Amino acid sequence: MSVTHEAGTRPESHARTWSGPGWGFIAKLVIMMVINAIGVLAIFSAYNAGSWVVLAVLVVLLAAADWIYFSRRALPLKYLYPGLVFLAVFQMFTLLYTGYVAFTNYGTGHLGSMEQAADAALIQAERRVEDSPTYPLAVVREDGELGFAITNDGVVSVGTAEDPLEPVSGAAIDDAGTPVQVPGWEVVPRAELFTDTALQERVVDLRVPVSDDAADGSIRTREGSSGAIYTSSLTWDPAAQTLTDTETGAVYSPDDRGSFVSPSGDRLAAGWYVPVGFDNFVRAFTDTAYAGPLLQVTLWTFAFGILTVLTSFGVGLLLAMIYNDSRVRGQKVLRTVLILPYAFPAFMSALLWRGMLNSEFGVINEWFFFGAGLDWLSDPWLAKFSILWVNLWLSYPYWFLVTTGALQALPTDVTEAARIDGAGRWRQFSSITLPLLMVSTAPLAIASFAFNFNNFTIIFMLTGGGPAFPGASVPLGATDILISAIYQISGVAGGRADYGLASALSIIVFIVIGIISALAFRQTRKLEEI
């Protein structure tokens, strides 16, 4: 902004002294041009892709941006708007979408729409007649009507969707047996077939009955140059939205779970996703197979979160106090060495420890336990201990750093006064240092708890949740925490995926952490009253 202060007058607001577009305005203009260009381009792409929701959101966001940055009434928004957009795109969208999925049965077998499920059922029900030969085939047309011409033993037959195959005379075939000339019909050139997508779809969908009896099957082609006889055991009625089995007569109609079901309870493989209300939440709590193991997992999750914070805080604080003593030499070097575990990526460290804890080849057993072969990772209690130990190793440097800083910021006069009053070291620590320290570190401890509550990395990389609960009917293990249990249950890793249940569980975890954090932060306010 080029703002000129005239000599002798009191400083005026920018708005009053604005004297037309300066460099700032031009810079803004260029930036807004780029933003508008990108925005309009995105709107066009959304239009081409037919994503109307995205299009509407883009239009609103872009219009709002233009209004905000070219209006003079929206000064605060000029600062807030980019942040708000990012919040909406990266936080609110994922949150809302997870919330939406939690109320559907989106997952394996329920991915698309009902029409797609019907398509899939028809595809799967149509089979090649076992002894059907492969006939050379040509696509023919007449007045916009498509048909197939096939060659069987040198005889060319022509048929359409309505008229079954009939031999024709006077047709010519090439060396491969493919009809090249059919009287009364125009043979569609292959080149045209390949370039015309709409024609392709009609050809792929065309079924030419072999005879008047529909049970004999129909000719279909997959690539336009050969045909074979197929029969389908299902027919689709788009009006009634039902599939009928032509062999048994069973009618499969859509149910409220997103599947086609027959009156006798048979279900077709492919389904679509539908809203299921609170079913996923109810299942998470009431499914008897899950209840027992999930309770154990929940208890261990809390134990893991709390113990990790306590041990790493304790060790970090202890080391911080030792290395904060002015009598220690080479403080800086020692401190640097101490925070090294913090500098390694957590998953690398976990993998490293996994190797070191190997009961037969690991160095831990070899060096410290005289090759005793302790099952660090496959005994339920030792595995829990290993998790805590490795996580302690990973996270004490953080607390070492934090508490070192906090200790150095503590006023020394209070401790000195306590010493003069005759307080011992323990008394000084427990009544003066620790309470003062907690004021600044307790909120961090809560954050650390929330982080470890969802510390998927360490569990996944060190034990994978194992050892498995013996004989349990769900694939969970002794070191699984809630988030890794969600990962297992959802089947995201492989096998059957149930994104609905997984989303519901993650929302529950989100709420649990939210409540705990809120309660804990309220408690920390009391600490500040010292």
Added chain:
Amino acid sequence: MRKQFGLGVSLAASVALLAACGGGSDPAETATTAETTGGGADGAELVVWSDAERAEAIESAAGQFEEDTGATVTVVQKNFEDLRADFLAQVPTGEGPDITVGAHDWLGEFVESGVVDTVDLGDRAGAFEQVTLDAFTYEGQLYAMPYAQESVALIQNTELVGEEAPATWDEMIQMATDAGFEERPFILYTNGPEGDMYTSYAFQTSFGAPVFTQDDAGSYTSEIGLGGENGLAYAQWLYDNGSAGTGYFTDTIDYDIGNELFATGESPFIVQGPWVIPTYTDAGIDVAVGPIPAAGGETASPFVGVQGFYLSAQSANALLATEFLTGYMASDDAQQALYEADPRIPALTAVAESAADDPIMAGFLASAQNGVPMPNIPEMGAVWEFWNPVQIALINGEDPDTVWPEMVSNIEGAIAE
């Protein structure tokens, strides 16, 4: 006034910028219209998803196809592990490809989610190894065109135990013991303490206990085959060779440790896949590869994994895509190119036979010919979760008579859900 002026300027500028951008994006736009409405002279576009190894081989086969049909083939590279989830997520939205490379054990999920179309190889089917077609068969229908197969095999250190392949488990242990490896005559990979039944499946089938039974057409049924006496006999065998018995099996062998033990000559036998061979030869070990010896009375059949090309159920160019698959990618030349791009056992018999000139490849082929396709039904996902931990439990000396039947009933429960 100024405000309006500003708006006007910015609008004009945007339009100018857009026009500039528009110039660049014009050809892309025509391509999209050609794809959706078809009538364009430059033909339709086929999108093929592939992993990095295969992309080039597909592109070279596509060259001839493009010339013949006027269509364009766009090969999109992705990580192999991402293909399954991306295909499942994107086909229903209409954003998916026409064709994707994939593994056969994804098939059950693909069919249940309705994202794949059937494939008819017609008379060409006879040219493929039967096991590769079985692998892509689901409820009697073929859903992909296979191009490669792979399976684990017995790898032996010829310097320690010679070239001769053992026919049975006992014979192998004898050979190793004679060579002085009575403590660890054989390396059983268990993925550390997590368990890995994939690698050791051949031993289980040698006791006559397949995971699922197969019907006459080669499709897997959801009927469990690993229960009963045969399954128990295998469980007992695991127990007998675990910590409570001979101690040959431990829960400590993960991928790297297993390879390290073999590559340093600590043990003469291991069951692993073709992907470990470079690790051993780089370490200067001479290896011989052959079928897995039977521990029970029947043939030891390892799992065979098959890779192939799936056709999307929502493809707008189904005819063109089928032509590309069955007319071009199924040819000897294209399959040979795929083999050269990434040496796995080819699915096409003719190419497989020429590849078998290499003794190591021949060994893996011999092992695969004993093999059965890994089940492609979605129920398989439920099996792994219970099956692998039980291997560890048995090795660690838990009673086979309780843990094995418990596992069988758990698997049955999970499948019934």
